[in-house]
Amino acid sequence: MSTLTIPQRLLMGPGPTNTPQSVLDALAQPTIGHLDPVFIRLMDDIKSMLRQTFLTENPLTLPVSAPGSAGMEACFVNLLEPGDKVVLAINGVFGKRMLENILRCGAEPTVVEFEWGQPVDPERIEQALKQQGQVKLLAFVHAETSTGAISNARELCALARQYDCLSLVDTVTSWCGTEVAVDRWQADAVYSGTQKCLGAMPGISPVSFSAKAVEAIKARQTPVQSWFLDMNLVMQYWQEDAPRVYHHTAPVNSLYGLYEALRLVLDEGLETRWKRHSNAHALLVQGLEELGLQMLVEQPARLPMLNAVKVPPGVDEAQVRQRLLQDHGIEIGAGLGPLAGKVWRIGLMGDNASEERVSGLLSALAEVLK
């Protein structure tokens, strides 16, 4: 085999996004032991920065040593036991994935479905909560990466509290690109991924659990079905106030990258970063409309960092993506599920939420569509 040569791409799809050079440089720092005092301090710093970016004081806030899908699974397998009732909102791919997780926990989901591209309607969720009674968990996706729709997490979490159930929120695509306010929402469990608006390499999934969620985990009647994701064990490995108990070997270099990416976010400031994402989005939408293209999602449910754009009739959508990649080195995403062939998904995440990157993409797109 020859040595690795990776081309430069501009990643303007649904993620991963481009990783800033200083994060790549951090990845390449020398590996040290996962029990080294220097690494222990790094773990504490990461937890602290995760809390700051999730706007939470939750002590159980840490990075799961695996991609966002494992973070999702960590939330479900820790909170659910066989027979538990769940109300689940589905308005895209990631809601469907949640269903897979719920079923594999032996829990009993009531699914409330929405058209793809629509946000979750709190009224229909409230009906389901009311009808079911004794629901353990309400689960929904804050920012549906497959459609570009944002749902009202604050309102949905408030409903969960009102009906005395836990709330579980997918913030993979929203975190660090728009407000994710875990404590203000009073969300009980959230998970995210590193390769979206944080702008780091993919592979790590930050999670945060409220005190109420931790109580539920500790009160389980059955063991968590995953050893690797069992928060009873993982929290002992990440704890600060008592000696750490070895669980698994942490992905040391990836956590260097996570540290640096979090540092960059906090250095920029959360609100500045959210504003930058929404400004880039406004520019993009304006430019797309000037090209005669239409957005899938209506206002005010449009996500700033994930823009689903309708493919005009008669256009070969795959060819457009291929030409963008081959001629311009720009990656954009295809539609998934019922939206396959019908939309492109344009991501503005991390460093790519900038006027310059938006202009570059719009010029390239104009040329390809000519």
Place this chain on the structure above:
Amino acid sequence: MSTLTIPQRLLMGPGPTNTPQSVLDALAQPTIGHLDPVFIRLMDDIKSMLRQTFLTENPLTLPVSAPGSAGMEACFVNLLEPGDKVVLAINGVFGKRMLENILRCGAEPTVVEFEWGQPVDPERIEQALKQQGQVKLLAFVHAETSTGAISNARELCALARQYDCLSLVDTVTSWCGTEVAVDRWQADAVYSGTQKCLGAMPGISPVSFSAKAVEAIKARQTPVQSWFLDMNLVMQYWQEDAPRVYHHTAPVNSLYGLYEALRLVLDEGLETRWKRHSNAHALLVQGLEELGLQMLVEQPARLPMLNAVKVPPGVDEAQVRQRLLQDHGIEIGAGLGPLAGKVWRIGLMGDNASEERVSGLLSALAEVLK
């Protein structure tokens, strides 16, 4: 937070080991999309190199996107269903971890225990297989990282076949440091980790499943309890002969590191690499004996890459490790479980299996023990 500064350490504990510079450089290559044609080729190359290092033709050979503990879990949750009978050998920490996995699958283990530091005795395993009848799986650890004992994988896998059950082998510490011959053993499932004798950053777990194991996975009556680790889905994401089906976002940069580390191993040659590990081990043992120290494990069950050394009476073992780290920048490992406080664990993995590194460690140890 300040920017990250990681000290140089010589990692001579149970892993992670030092990552070669070219692997660190690979990690820092630009992130690209996990559906990019360049990345798809990289996935195929990684699978091919994994097969070469595991000495197997198994098509289902791929890196699980999470650490070795998740690779272990991937093997158990795919092969086991509730009620399945398992014979499990336990001769250290990782056998005990296997038990945790088996119980969480709802399977029924028969545990055959051995003193820590002893290899697994095939005779006692055969007794258990005979007594139980209709056993679905025999599970054992090839190279016990907690004790430094190697067991006879070829013989144990042959017993599994003889009693018509599947074999599952932990090769975390042995792979790329001594012979792991999946096809010759006719092992049905193996998993490993990247941070041991491969000498890459921690965080990825290569696995390989035989045709018989794949049949068992496809013939399951119940869904795999983990969505993230369900090989029915993961294999569709990694398949070469049909369009890939999106499962999760691969840890792109870590896979660059894996590629480069595998390339280095094959460039050196497997047998040369094994010989280098066993030479370094011989030098280490000789040097330790000259210092008046004793090995925990008797020949011929000593692992070359993981050496458990008895702590002499009256010596503060934690202080020795601390001084090695603080004064010499060398990390060695502590004992676990019943061996806590009784042994040190000295790793000779990847680049650290060299005459120079062994001499350096021996000098430092001599000084600290003076």
